[in-house]
Ligand code: DGI
């Protein structure tokens with residue numbers, strides 16, 4: 662699908678602010694994909710659609726999770742997590758995108774998952790560091806992203822877990838499992 666067509670499809674689903682964020686994620690994902698040898702076309706499409714379900718009805722998404730996606734655990738960890746797996750489902754069934762790599766990158770863009778592939782990493786990181794993001798610690802992650810996807814993601818996960826803990830919020834187990842996975846990999850690299 663061409664970029665212009667994809668943007669035209671996604672725009673009515675988003676606020677102006679979220680659309681600008683999406684353009685930032687697209688540009689950043691393209692840059693990271695080029696740098697780290699990831700398919701640029703897939704990165705572009707996954708970035709454009711990553712927040713497709715951000716403003717969908719929460720009850721509708723909870724039903725979808727229960728009945729179609731059967732991922733009950735996620736329901737207990739807050740509504741913010743719903744738009745990623747539901748987005749992948751809607752993008753497949755409403756937009757007609759069938760590429761499993763693109764759908765996976767959308768589904769796991771909020772929590773990550775253990776064993777992320779490079780496309781998933783690029784979208785996860787682009788979502789965190791796009792130019793419109795201004796939260797604490799983002800510049801450190803931007804600097805790490807210049808030469809190491811894994812180090813940058815590890816730092817972003819560290820920041821997110823810390824952010825959630827400071828607010829006494831629930832941490833989704835997959836977010837922690839993703840963090841552990843990157844720590845394990847780092848340890849294996851340094852043990853070699
Ligand atoms: O959709 P965006 O705002 O662009 O970014 P996102 O998809 O990364 O969503 C960020 C939100 O998700 C933010 O409010 C924090 C929340 N979040 C991320 N990881 C976890 C989480 N919330 C819970 N409860 N547990 C997590 O592990």
Ligand code: FE
Pocket residue numbers: 711712744745770771
């Ligand atoms: Fe999101």
Ligand code: FE
Pocket residue numbers: 682686711712788
């Ligand atoms: Fe986003």
